[in-house]
């Protein structure tokens with residue numbers, strides 16, 4: 001087996017399943033001790049320029065005889081575009097490659113904001129490709145695949161506008177010195193988005209190798225859509241779920257049957273607009289959409305996708321948690337399916353906007369993440385809504401967002417107050433996102449039915 005051939009490397013962290021190696025359960029040393037990591041060179045605040053990244057990987061470790069290769073995955077989300085540059089090490093020709101590190105960088109806004117000017121959208125991709133050029137040694141460029149997968153932002157656009165953006169990205173890729181596979185630019189479906197994030201998190205946390213068959217569920221909250229994915233323990237969860245919510249795929253000689261669904265329109269930004277009654281409304285030029293979830297004197301123009309909405313608080317009305325909860329319910333009730341199993345005691349990893357809002361509201365530390373219970377979101381939502389002025393400078397939508405998250409978890413998915421959420425942005429310095437799972441998929445390590 002692979003395990004027998006593997007040589008321990010103090011620099012290696014994460015073993016990547018390879019189609020060239022027998023698909024066996026591998027070993028347990030896929031956790032990199034933090035001190036052996038490459039220096040952190042990106043991530044954090046989203047910026048509009050290109051960071052100084054040259055030399056980021058230099059001096060990190062001797063390459064010896066190992067072959068190093070890279071994979072580039074673009075996440076074209078509704079609220080931003082991100083590049084993930086994964087560096088893999090092939091220790092021996094037949095063994096499994098090891099994920100050495102990730103370079104991450106993000107720009108705002110997302111591609112869908114360029115629906116009427118695709119060339120400008122293409123520019124953001126060109127900018128991010130400069131990061132790839134600075135990170136990846138030149139001789140590797142022609143062997144490095146570049147792939148872009150778009151999520152809710154492009155799913156929500158009129159198809160011809162989405163196509164124009166994807167065509168533009170393909171042109172930018174074709175002009176680049178990187179390897180462009182035939183299926184390199186696409187809109188990913190929601191099922192794969194859920195599966196691939198589940199693969200990433202369970203891979204990084206070592207659950208895919210454990211003989212216990214224990215895995216963790218994931219909760220991903222984007223701007224346009226939200227995903228829930230877990231491995232059901234009980235047959236009843238599978239039997240009672242809508243058939244399209246059960247997805248099968250093969251990985252490492254095992255078949256997994258997951259409960260997964262992506263709710264389009266239930267991402268945090270889309271939910272704001274739906275709460276305000278603005279999504280799909282006409283008269284956007286003159287209508288002002290109001291909510292008791294917003295500070296009374298707040299007024300702003302919000303852009304989502306290719307539309308701009310005028311929104312405000314209710315100047316002479318009431319604001320607060322109770323009224324707000326009632327308003328956000330319209331986005332959740334009758335829309336979100338409650339899986340049979342979430343009433344149990346499983347652990348869920350929650351990331352993306354779950355993480356960001358938990359940081360903004362002071363629930364967790366922004367660098368370390370943390371463990372909270374569903375009831376902590378509820379308690380903090382009440383505090384934020386009842387002290388809107390205090391939090392207004394941080395995020396005027398914080399009351400609405402925290403209340404929506406609470407409602408989504410409790411009323412939507414049906415979680416108990418005591419359900420534990422592990423709020424995580426990175427595991428071993430790698431972003432918790434579908435992008436790593438999608439890269440494995442491109443390396444032919446998964447077979448999604």
Ligand SMILES: O=c1ccn([C@@H]2O[C@H](COP(=O)(O)OP(=O)(O)O)[C@@H](O)[C@H]2O)c(=O)[nH]1
Nearest residue numbers: 077078079151152222223224225352431433
């Ligand atoms: O590697 C990643 C990918 C995404 N995100 C965050 O996850 C959220 C995802 O939102 P997105 O715009 O992609 O939503 P979608 O279009 O999928 O609904 C945003 O806060 C991102 O900053 C992140 O922190 N790391």
